Amino acid sequence: MASDNKSARSLDALDKDIRRLQEKAKKLEDEIDNNFSYLQQHSAALFINSLFPKKSRKEDLADEGLLGVFLQNERLSNALNKLATRAVKRVSDLVNKLIDKWID
Numbered sequence: 001m002a003s004d005n006k007s008a009r010s011l012d013a014l015d016k017d018i019r020r021l022q023e024k025a026k027k028l029e030d031e032i033d034n035n036f037s038y039l040q041q042h043s044a045a046l047f048i049n050s051l052f053p054k055k056s057r058k059e060d061l062a063d064e065g066l067l068g069v070f071l072q073n074e075r076l077s078n079a080l081n082k083l084a085t086r087a088v089k090r091v092s093d094l095v096n097k098l099i100d101k102w103i104d
Contacts, residue, residue, distance in 0.1 A: 036095075043087070047087065047088065
């Protein structure tokens with residue numbers, strides 16, 4: 001009879017651990033979703049900042065002739081933003097697929 005009581009406590013403890021781990025997994029999933037949302041919202045700026053170091057951004061090069069004019073071009077800026085958005089979306093989709101395969 002003592003064995004049955006111990007088994008019941010062990011099962012209760014396991015159930016508690018399972019619930020705790022499920023809650024933790026849900027929190028981590030929400031955190032990952034928030035991080036991907038942030039990445040998608042700010043991808044263009046992150047991409048531009050990675051292409052042009054701080055000292056060579058258009059604000060600093062506005063008075064530096066042709067390169068400054070080139071970096072201030074609105075069409076180029078829009079094209080780079082679109083390119084960055086597409087690239088980050090594809091990367092995030094790939095990461096989502098990898099996570100789905102890893103979890104399943």
